[in-house]
Each structure stands twice: as C-alpha cells, then as structure tokens.
Amino acid sequence: MKLLAFCFGLFAVVRAHDEEFREHLHLRHLDDGRVSALFSFTTLLKDTAPRSPLSIGEDDIPQHYTLFPLALGQVLREHAVTEVHLTLNAGKWDYTRWGYPEDPAVATGAELWAWMGESPSISIDERWKGLRNSLAGLFCASLGSLDEMRTTSPMYSFRPEGSLPLFNQTHKLRHALLPSEHVCTENLTPFVKLLPCKTSTGIASLLNPHRLFDADWHGMGVHVKWDPKTGISVQLNFQTVLDPVRHSSRGQRVDFSLKTLFDREIPKACPVAADSVIDVFMAEGEYNIVAPGPSIMEGELAKFIVPELPMPLDIAVRWPGEASNLFMNVLQYSNHAPASKQNSHPTNIEVLRTLTGATQSYGKLHVEVKNNLDSDVDVIYVETMPWLVQFYIHTLKLSVDGKERQDLLKHFSYKPSEAHGRPMLFEGVLTVPAKSTVRLTLDVLKSFLRYTEHQPDAQRGWDLPPAVFIPITNNNSSEGRILRRLYTPAVLVDLATPDFSMPYNVIIMSSTLIALIFGSVFNLLTRKFVALPVEGPSESEPSTGTK
Amino acid sequence: MFKLVMWSLVHVLVAFLLTTTSFASPESEAEAFFQRNDAGGHTNNWAVLVCASRYWFNYRHMANALGMYRTVKRLGIPDSNIILMLADDVSCNARNKFPGAVFANSGHNGAERLDLYGENIEVDYRGYEVTVENFIRLLTGRVDPSVPPSKRLLTDSSSNVFIYMTGHGGNEFLKFQDNEEISAFDVADALEQMWQKNRYNEVFFMIDTCQANTMYSKIYSPNVLATGSSELSENSYSYENDNDIGVSVIDSFTHHVLQFMEGINKTSHASMQDLFHTYTFESIRSHAGVRSDLFRRPLDKTKITDFFGGVAQAGTVPPVSEDEEIEATNITDLEGSASSGAGSYGAVLEDFASSEHAFGAWSPSRAWGAVAVLVVGCGVVFSLSCQI
Numbered sequence: 001m002k003l004l005a006f007c008f009g010l011f012a013v014v015r016a017h018d019e020e021f022r023e024h025l026h027l028r029h030l031d032d033g034r035v036s037a038l039f040s041f042t043t044l045l046k047d048t049a050p051r052s053p054l055s056i057g058e059d060d061i062p063q064h065y066t067l068f069p070l071a072l073g074q075v076l077r078e079h080a081v082t083e084v085h086l087t088l089n090a091g092k093w094d095y096t097r098w099g100y101p102e103d104p105a106v107a108t109g110a111e112l113w114a115w116m117g118e119s120p121s122i123s124i125d126e127r128w129k130g131l132r133n134s135l136a137g138l139f140c141a142s143l144g145s146l147d148e149m150r151t152t153s154p155m156y157s158f159r160p161e162g163s164l165p166l167f168n169q170t171h172k173l174r175h176a177l178l179p180s181e182h183v184c185t186e187n188l189t190p191f192v193k194l195l196p197c198k199t200s201t202g203i204a205s206l207l208n209p210h211r212l213f214d215a216d217w218h219g220m221g222v223h224v225k226w227d228p229k230t231g232i233s234v235q236l237n238f239q240t241v242l243d244p245v246r247h248s249s250r251g252q253r254v255d256f257s258l259k260t261l262f263d264r265e266i267p268k269a270c271p272v273a274a275d276s277v278i279d280v281f282m283a284e285g286e287y288n289i290v291a292p293g294p295s296i297m298e299g300e301l302a303k304f305i306v307p308e309l310p311m312p313l314d315i316a317v318r319w320p321g322e323a324s325n326l327f328m329n330v331l332q333y334s335n336h337a338p339a340s341k342q343n344s345h346p347t348n349i350e351v352l353r354t355l356t357g358a359t360q361s362y363g364k365l366h367v368e369v370k371n372n373l374d375s376d377v378d379v380i381y382v383e384t385m386p387w388l389v390q391f392y393i394h395t396l397k398l399s400v401d402g403k404e405r406q407d408l409l410k411h412f413s414y415k416p417s418e419a420h421g422r423p424m425l426f427e428g429v430l431t432v433p434a435k436s437t438v439r440l441t442l443d444v445l446k447s448f449l450r451y452t453e454h455q456p457d458a459q460r461g462w463d464l465p466p467a468v469f470i471p472i473t474n475n476n477s478s479e480g481r482i483l484r485r486l487y488t489p490a491v492l493v494d495l496a497t498p499d500f501s502m503p504y505n506v507i508i509m510s511s512t513l514i515a516l517i518f519g520s521v522f523n524l525l526t527r528k529f530v531a532l533p534v535e536g537p538s539e540s541e542p543s544t545g546t547k
Numbered sequence: 548m549f550k551l552v553m554w555s556l557v558h559v560l561v562a563f564l565l566t567t568t569s570f571a572s573p574e575s576e577a578e579a580f581f582q583r584n585d586a587g588g589h590t591n592n593w594a595v596l597v598c599a600s601r602y603w604f605n606y607r608h609m610a611n612a613l614g615m616y617r618t619v620k621r622l623g624i625p626d627s628n629i630i631l632m633l634a635d636d637v638s639c640n641a642r643n644k645f646p647g648a649v650f651a652n653s654g655h656n657g658a659e660r661l662d663l664y665g666e667n668i669e670v671d672y673r674g675y676e677v678t679v680e681n682f683i684r685l686l687t688g689r690v691d692p693s694v695p696p697s698k699r700l701l702t703d704s705s706s707n708v709f710i711y712m713t714g715h716g717g718n719e720f721l722k723f724q725d726n727e728e729i730s731a732f733d734v735a736d737a738l739e740q741m742w743q744k745n746r747y748n749e750v751f752f753m754i755d756t757c758q759a760n761t762m763y764s765k766i767y768s769p770n771v772l773a774t775g776s777s778e779l780s781e782n783s784y785s786y787e788n789d790n791d792i793g794v795s796v797i798d799s800f801t802h803h804v805l806q807f808m809e810g811i812n813k814t815s816h817a818s819m820q821d822l823f824h825t826y827t828f829e830s831i832r833s834h835a836g837v838r839s840d841l842f843r844r845p846l847d848k849t850k851i852t853d854f855f856g857g858v859a860q861a862g863t864v865p866p867v868s869e870d871e872e873i874e875a876t877n878i879t880d881l882e883g884s885a886s887s888g889a890g891s892y893g894a895v896l897e898d899f900a901s902s903e904h905a906f907g908a909w910s911p912s913r914a915w916g917a918v919a920v921l922v923v924g925c926g927v928v929f930s931l932s933c934q935i
Contacts (some may be wrong), residue, residue: 090639129693137695138671142676146692184639185647186670199666201580209666308899443880455675456601456724482782 002284010156015214018046019067021196021276023203029282029317031346033245033254034216035261038102039238041195049165052357053080056127067272069194072234074136078511079127082171082226083160084114088141088474089219090183091241092489099346103221103237104484109179114145115160115171127477128174135254139222140186146176149386150465152425155413157382157470157485165298177384179466179490183218185209191220194236202270203278203306206262208239217241221536265314269307276306278315326464345372349379349432351469353488355389360446360496365391367440367488369433369469381440382425382468387417389464389493391424395443400436419447429472446495454497461494491522556708575763581705581860586843589707589748592618592857594629597682599723601635601715606794607785609637611713611755611801613663619709619807622856630685630700632672634714634724638664644705644791651797653789671698679729686710687740703886709753709854713801716756718779719765735765742768749842751819751854755800757782760836766771772842772849777833784832799832811851813858817868820847875891 024040051060060077063070065454076084077401085105093106105111112132116124128151134145152175164171188209192199199205211216221237244256259265269276280294280302292309295303304315350370371377385391399409412428432438455462471487560724574865582588597617598612615630638649650660672681684690685700692713704710719731733840736851752773754762759775776783776798786802797805805931807822823846826835852858 133693137671137697140671140673140697142674145675179676181675182636182639184636184670185664186668187666189669209664210647212647265844311579456726501560528564 009311019065020044020046020274021272023207023270023273023277023521023543024275025203025278026102027256027354029240029254029256031453032097034098034241034243034258036098036101036241036467037239037261040103041204041209041236041524041525042233043196043236044233045073048231049228049231049512050082050467051077051080051227052165053117053127056080056119057121067196068232069234071190072193072194072224075131075138076224076232078134079131079489080503081117081224082115082117082164083162083380084135084224084346085112085161085221086132086139086143087111087137087184087219087221088187089217090213091215091217091219091281093217093241093487095347096350096485097243097346100484101239103219103427104238105221106217106219106239107177107179107468107487108490109177109463109465110141110143110146110181111175111177112143113158114162115173117164117171124172124174132176135385139190140183143178143181143266143301145173146178148422150178150368150384150423151176152381152384152415154384154425154427156427156429157380160225161223162227165226165228166273175384176378179465183220184213187220188212188238191222191236191238195274197270201266201268202273202276204267204270205266206258206264206503208262208264211262212238212240215240215242218293229249253319255316255318258314259316265312267312268304269311273307274404278306280304280315280317282317282498296422319356348485349469349471349486351376351467353491355444355464355469355491355493357444357446360494361448363389363446363493364440365440365443365444367467369432369440370437371434374434376434377432378472379430380431380470380472381426382470384423384465385417385426386423386462386464387419387421387497388445388449388462388495390417390445391426391444392445393426397441397443398430399436400433401441405438408432420453448496449499451498451503454500458497458500461492464493466490551928554928558609562616568808569901578798580862583860586851587707587849588705590855590859591629591703591710592624592707592854594624594855595632595685595700595710597632597677597710598631599632599634599677599712599721599729601724601728603635603637603640603642604791604794605635605714605733606637606649607797607811608713608715609635610649610663610797613649613650614797614805615711616668617665618805619857621895622808622811622858623813624857625817626667626669626853627697628857629669630671630698631669632677632682633670634674634677636673642793644793650789650792651802653787655787655789655790669697670725674828677725679723679727679838682723682729683733683737686737688744688746695838700746702746703902705748706741706746707749707751707854708741708747709751709855711753711755712762713755713798716754716758716762718758719761721754721756721762723865728854731762731765734762738766739768740769742770749844753804755783755798759783759800760834760838763838766838766841769841770843771838772846772854773838774823776831778836781833799830800835803831808851808855811855813856815852817824817849818847818856819849822851833835833896870877907934 001013020486022042022044024038024042026038026040026526028036030036032161054529056079064072064078065073076080087103087105087107088110089106089108092108093101112135114131116127116131118124121126125148129147132146135141153173154175158173158175160171188207191205195204204481218240219238221235223235223237224232225235228234242256242261244260245252245254246253247260249260280337282300282302292304292313295305296310298301302314306313321490343384345506348371350372352368352485353365354372355363355365356366367381369379369381383391393414396407396409400408408431410429412426414543415425430438430440466487468485468487571893575643580590581590593614596612596615597863600608600609612631619629620626637643644657647664648660648662649664651663652658652660654660672685674786685698690699698707712721720728722728738750738752741750747770749770749772750768752763752766753775754773755776756762758777758781759781760778762774763773763774777800784799786799788794788795789796803825804822807825811817823837826837828834844922850858927931
C-alpha cells in the first residue's frame with residue numbers, strides 16, 4: 001500500500017509525455033537539372049504547453065523525454081520560449097531557377113527569431129541573450145554575436161507560425177540576422193544528435209556532410225512551435241540543392257539516386273519513427289523511377305514508405321536515353337524543356353536588391369520587385385540594416401516603368417538606427433501593380449568606424465542582412481494562394497578601412513623623434529669634454545660580441 | 548592534580564593516535580590511489596586547441612589543430628572536455644576542393660589522405676570569436692554568465708590540461724587572426740591565475756609557430772611542462788604542400804608529433820621523455836625545445852596519455868557485504884562511429900588486493916571506538932576534578 005502511494009506520488013512529480021517522431025524526405029527535380037532535397041524531422045510533444053514565463057526563477061518541474069531532444073528542451077524551458085526559429089544557411093537561393101523553397105527561411109547565414117512571453121523577474125532582452133548563447137553552444141554557431149547590433153523587433157512581419165499561449169503576459173518578438181556566419185560539419189553534428197535515431201538508421205542516415213556541404217545551396221533549420229490542439233513540435237529541417245550532373249559517372253546526365261546524391265543508402269528504417277516517408281516530385285516528362293517501385297502515386301508525387309521497402313534502400317530516377325544525355329548546360333537544357341515551361345515563372349514575385357555607389361561615404365540602395373501575376377499584390381518589405389549603413393528615408397523614390405509612383409508605399413514603420421547600437425528597422429507595405437516592376441531607390445550613408453570596431457578581416461567588407469518580402473494574401477485576387485516570404489541575397493559593403501599599422505608607425509616615429517631630440521639637447525646642454533691622460537698601450541680590449 | 552592532568556593528556560593522546568594512525572582518512576586514500584605509479588594525481592583530462600590564424604593560405608594551421616583534435620579524441624578525451632578554437636572555416640570554404648574535409652597529408656604518389664574533419668566534430672569557438680580576450684577568459688574562467696557550458700573550461704584542481712596553440716608568431720608573441728597578439732606574459736599570467744584558482748593539476752603547453760620557444764619562457768607557475776617548435780630568431784616550417792588543395796597542409800613540428808602519436812593508443816606506457824627524445828633538427832627542421840623546470844615529476848615517468856588521452860585510473864575492490872558489487876563500466880558510443888573515441892574513457896585496471904589500506908568495514912568501528920575512549924577519559928577527568 002505504501003509502495004503504491006509512493007509510486008503514485010513519484011509519477012505525479014515527474015511528467016512523462018506522449019511523444020511522436022516523424023521523418024520525411026522530399027526530393028524535387030528542378031528545371032536546371034538540380035535536385036532539391038528537404039529532410040524534415042518532426043518530434044511532437046503531445047498535450048504540453050511552453051513553460052510560463054512567470055515561473056522563471058523558480059525550480060522547473062523535471063521533464064522526462066524519450067524522443068524529444070533533451071538538450072533543446074532544456075534550453076527552451078530555461079528561457080521560457082514559446083516559439084523559436086533558427087536557420088543556418090549557405091549559398092544563394094535562386095528563386096528564378098528553383099522556385100519557392102519548401103522551408104521559406106533561406107536567409108544567407110544565421111537567422112534567429114523567437115517569441116517569448118514577458119516575465120516580471122527577468123527582461124526579454126536578458127532571456128534573448130541567454131537563448132542565443134545557449135543555442136550557440138548547442139549548435140556550435142557564433143550566435144552570441146547576434147547582440148543589440150543585429151537584433152530588431154519587427155511589428156508587422158514574422159508573425160508566430162504556431163499559437164501563443166495566454167499567460168496574461170504579452171509576447172514579444174526578437175529577430176536577428178547574421179549573414180557572415182559559415183555553416184559546416186560542426187553545425188550538423190549537434191543537429192543530428194537531436195534526432196532519436198541519429199545517423200545509424202532511417203532517413204537521417206543519408207546526411208553525409210561531404211555531399212551536403214558540397215551542394216549549391218544548403219541550410220539547416222530548427223523550428224519550435226506550439227499548437228494548443230497537438231502540443232509542442234520541434235521540426236528539424238535540412239534543405240539542400242544538389243547537382244547530380246557534377247557527380248554523374250556516365251557523362252553529364254541528370255539521373256539521380258540516393259547513392260549518387262548522398263553517397264549513402266538507407267540501411268534500416270528508424271524503429272521509433274511513426275512515419276518515415278520519401279516523396280519524389282516529378283513534373284511532366286518521361287522518366288523512370290527505378291526499383292523499388294513507389295508505394296503510392298499521388299498525381300506527380302511518388303511516395304515511398306520506408307519501413308515497407310527492402311533494405312538497404314536506394315531510390316533512383318532515370319531519364320531514358322537521349323533526354324538526359326542532352327544536358328550540356330542550363331541554357332541548352334531549358335531549350336529542350338516543354339514550351340509551356342519556358343513561359344511560366346517559378347515564383348509569383350521576383351525581388352532584387354543591390355547597393356551601388358563608388359565612394360566610401362555614400363551609396364544608393366536599389367530594390368526591384370516584379371509581379372508576375374494578373375492582379376495587384378501587397379508586399380511587406382522588411383529591411384533591418386545595422387547602424388553601419390544609414391538610410392535617408394526622405395530620399396526614398398518609387399517608380400514603375402520610369403514613372404514616379406510614390407503612392408505605392410501605403411504605410412510604413414521606421415525605427416532609425418542608433419550609432420554603435422541598434423539597427424534600423426523599416427517595414428512598409430508596397431503595392432505592386434499587376435505584371436509590372438516597382439523600382440525603389442534610397443540614398444545611404446556609409447559610416448566611418450572607430451579603429452577598434454573593425455572586423456579582423458576588415459578589407460573584405462561587411463555583410464548586410466537580406467531584405468525580406470512577405471506577400472500578403474490578396475483577398476480580391478482570383479488565385480488566392482498563400483504567398484510565402486522571399487529573401488534577397490546578402491550584400492557586401494565596403495566601408496572605409498584605415499591603415500591598421502598607423503598607430504604602431506606613429507608610436508615608433510614619435511618615440512624615436514623624442515628620443516633623438518631629447519638625447520641631443522640633453523647632451524648639448526650637459527656634456528662636458530674633459531681631457532684624460534692616456535697610458536701606454538696595455539692589454540687589448542675584448543671584442544664585444546653580439547648577444 | 549598534576550597526576551590527573553598528565554593522565555588526561557595521555558588519554559587524549561592515545562585517542563588521537565588511535566583515530567589517525569590506525570587507518571587513513573578517505574581523502575588521503577583517494578590521493579594515494581591517484582598518485583600510484585607516479586600518475587601525478589589527475590582525475591580528468593581537458594584539451595584546449597587553438598588555431599589563431601585566419602585565411603585560406605593558413606590551411607596548415609587549421610590542419611595542425613585538427614590533427615591534435617583527432618589525436619586527443621582517439622586517445623579518449625571526449626568532446627565535452629575539448630575546447631577547439633578555429634579562427635577560420637577551411638573545411639566548407641568555397642576554395643576547398645574537398646568540401647567537408649581537411650587533410651594533413653598530401654596525396655603525393657597516390658598516398659591516401661586522412662580526413663581530419665570527419666562527421667563528428669564540435670568546434671567551440673569559431674571565426675571572429677577566436678580572440679585573445681576570449682582565450683584568456685576561457686583559461687581563467689572569467690566568462691560572462693551567458694557563455695554556455697560547452698565554451699567554458701570547467702577544470703578543477705585534479706585536471707590535466709593540454710594547451711596547444713598554433714599560428715604565426717614571433718619573439719614572445721602569437722598573432723590572433725592577423726589582428727591582435729597575445730604575448731608570453733599574458734600566457735604566463737593566465738596560467739598563474741589558473742594555478743591560484745586551483746584550475747589545473749598539471750598543464751602541458753605545446754606551441755607550433757615561428758620562434759615558439761619564447762612563448763613559454765615567461766611561465767612561472769608550478770606543474771607546467773612546455774614544448775615549442777623553434778628557438779628565438781628561428782622559423783618553423785611547413786612540412787609539405789598539396790597540389791590539389793593548393794596550399795601547405797601541415798607544419799613540420801606538428802607533423803612530427805602526430806607521427807609519433809600514431810604509434811600511441813590508450814593503453815600505451817610511452818612517456819613524455821620518449822616523445823622529446825625523438826626531436827631532431829633533421830626531421831623538424833628547427834630546434835624544438837622543452838621546458839621542464841616547473842614540472843615536478845620526472846619526464847620518463849610521465850606518460851603521454853597523462854595529457855593527450857582520457858585514461859582514467861581505476862581499480863577493483865573486493866565486494867563489500869552490505870553494498871552491491873562494484874563493476875567497471877564503459878560508456879558506449881551512441882553514434883556508433885568507430886573513428887572517434889568520444890564518450891569512452893579507457894581504464895587501466897590494477898589489482899588492489901595487495902593493498903594494506905582496504906576500504907571497508909573497519910574504519911567506522913575504529914572511529915567510534917576512539918570517540919568512546921575520549922568520552923570515557925574526559926568523563927573520568929571531570930568527575931575526578933569535580934570531587935576535588
């Protein structure tokens with residue numbers, strides 16, 4: 001009886017959770033012969049809510065996880081984070097060739113944003129600092145430098161993708177970008193350690209760093225959301241665009257398989273995965289999916305249910321004979337693409353951003369937004385610029401086909417940057433007319449940095465974070481599709497760099513001059529010449545050797 | 548009266564001797580165990596591996612640090628006890644013909660290149676975070692409260708720390724990221740702070756730069772063994788170039804040390820003296836030096852694995868009646884990757900049966916016996932004195 005009561009008490013104190021793990025690999029053949037792959041690992045912690053920020057400072061209830069990653073869970077509970085998104089990407093996502101990515105967060109470098117509820121005991125900025133340092137330690141990334149120089153609090157963009165629990169405290173957003181961050185195997189190692197099956201079984205066994213980091217674009221993402229109906233979900237994504245033509249052994253062919261893309265096969269299915277699915281999206285055209293055959297065909301999607309297929313699993317897609325041999329370069333390939341494809345645009349909105357200016361004090365920012373749809377589209381344009389580059393908002397000019405159209409920017413919110421402090425935040429709603437291109441130009445001022453503020457490789461320049469374009473669903477449009485956010489590439493700006501050897505030169509020069517001047521004057525004033533009797537030649541002096 | 552005082556004093560002395568000499572305290576037992584066979588008294592191993600150079604043409608410095616990383620991992624120090632600082636990313640650099648891989652040997656004559664980066668690597672300080680300030684804060688432990696545990700040197704007074712530094716250097720300085728310098732005095736003061744704060748048991752300081760021996764000349768803290776690659780006004784040279792990678796891939800001194808370490812495994816009894824005896828001008832192309840005046844143990848008794856490996860002192864104990872049997876356990880590697888020794892400590896098992904100082908049932912009864920003697924003695928003394 002006592003034992004039963006004790007066990008009951010123990011159970012009440014320790015919370016065991018119901019958890020579910022799903023893994024998914026989505027392969028898509030792209031128009032220019034490349035293959036886009038998205039690995040998606042989702043762990044769902046059922047019927048739990050994020051920790052209430054009011055309880056920070058007290059001891060937390062011990063959490064017992066079996067599949068949910070403990071290291072990440074502890075970080076989330078330590079700082080009472082409701083929603084967090086971290087992505088580490090490298091390369092430039094080419095929207096014109098590859099269309100929309102499955103995971104829209106394709107900002108170059110590191111992007112971290114989090115929604116946290118306010119707490120009376122500790123400020124949001126303190127928790128933001130703790131969160132980014134904990135994640136920096138967990139993922140071996142230098143996220144600690146996402147300090148006040150790079151953190152903003154956008155008001156209209158980056159809305160929560162999940163739900164925010166009502167803690168009777170308002171939630172605040174913190175967003176930061178670090179475009180100069182490198183991504184390499186040391187970021188993949190802890191990522192893989194958060195998965196229940198690691199890289200020994202299941203779809204994660206395809207994560208070969210030697211192939212993933214050789215890709216034209218690669219990015220990894222961690223997305224934590226809360227849904228009141230299901231619970232807390234952690235989605236670990238690895239997105240990449242691989243080029244099978246480069247690695248093809250039989251000449252330049254667009255055929256691909258898991259073995260040619262990742263140099264790996266799946267040895268065994270992950271035993272704890274509730275779902276383990278590989279999708280291959282094939283657009284029109286003749287192709288062959290080589291054995292094993294797909295489990296289900298849903299239109300253009302070939303679905304492979306991994307546990308049901310023979311192991312080791314290798315899925316290959318081959319084009320018959322001529323079609324794949326004709327791949328010589330992108331242009332030639334697109335000439336052979338079906339006519340309907342050549343006129344279609346992979347994305348509805350295309351964006352372009354450049355920074356021009358030949359001097360090291362002034363420049364001009366050029367932004368172009370092209371609308372391929374038949375109706376007007378409203379786009380939120382978000383620009384977070386570190387204080388190094390300052391915008392002159394009054395010089396903002398909008399034009400369509402050469403005609404000035406200042407009315408296209410309806411509302412905007414602008415928070416100027418502080419020198420040596422927070423970045424500038426500009427959020428504006430741009431209306432882009434149907435089938436036209438809006439050009440936006442803005443004068444910028446490049447700062448003159450203090451000697452100690454330069455980076456160690458100062459002559460390379462500073463990476464400026466990408467601009468984000470979030471199309472708002474236009475209720476009047478006939479298409480009514482949900483349009484996903486777009487990122488421009490990062491821009492490199494060259495700021496005036498001093499000659500770093502100058503302090504040393506000045507010190508040496510002035511010290512030498514002072515020593516010479518003082519020495520000479522002192523000698524002139526105080527030296528007396530006195531005649532000395534000299535004796536006959538005696539023992540020779542020892543020669544002074546070099547020390 | 549005098550007789551009474553004498554008698555009580557004798558009593559106290561007897562009780563005192565009974566408590567202290569008939570058996571040793573647990574602390575001294577433990578200390579004696581860890582210092583068996585001149586082991587030096589360390590219980591855990593840490594490694595701080597710093598590559599202080601940036602840019603692609605300093606590939607060899609990254610390869611130096613990664614070669615050491617691979618060696619210490621192979622010999623048993625887990626990732627949690629290794630602080631790896633790489634000032635630049637060469638593995639996933641756009642210029643790297645072999646993405647995700649860093650090699651320390653060239654592919655001359657069809658030789659197989661050994662990938663030092665692998666698939667299981669954790670770099671704690673990367674890129675712009677590798678600064679003199681961060682290095683000194685790491686060593687002294689004076690880090691911001693927000694710094695995560697994986698970026699801290701969580702050593703204690705029985706930790707052996709292996710500090711390896713490589714980059715471009717000169718007379719009593721080492722360049723960090725082509726931007727700032729750390730001087731030999733800074734290193735010496737940081738080690739002294741570590742000593743004052745009981746943050747190490749012994750330190751092995753290895754440095755591979757030009758004029759490296761000058762960097763350890765200013766150290767003044769005890770229990771520090773140091774070695775460097777070249778003398779004052781002498782350059783250290785790289786070992787070989789690789790035509791596919793396009794730059795030099797390893798430095799001579801580090802290459803020499805790594806070649807020696809290839810013959811060492813976790814159970815090796817090779818000593819530091821064996822390593823230092825292999826230093827020749829012909830193989831290293833500079834005069835490598837050793838500084839052992841601050842080190843209290845003889846070098847021929849100091850094992851290589853005392854610094855490079857995570858080899859633990861372990862012993863078997865006869866089973867105790869009231870407790871469960873004590874078993875020696877090995878932490879298994881969850882990832883299953885055979886190349887890294889992450890997570891497993893090698894154990895050197897020794898026979899404890901011949902020891903006189905057996906832990907066990909006698910010490911509590913002896914302690915209580917001494918207390919009883921004291922109490923009785925004091926009681927008698929007081930009762931007698933009250934009667935007077």
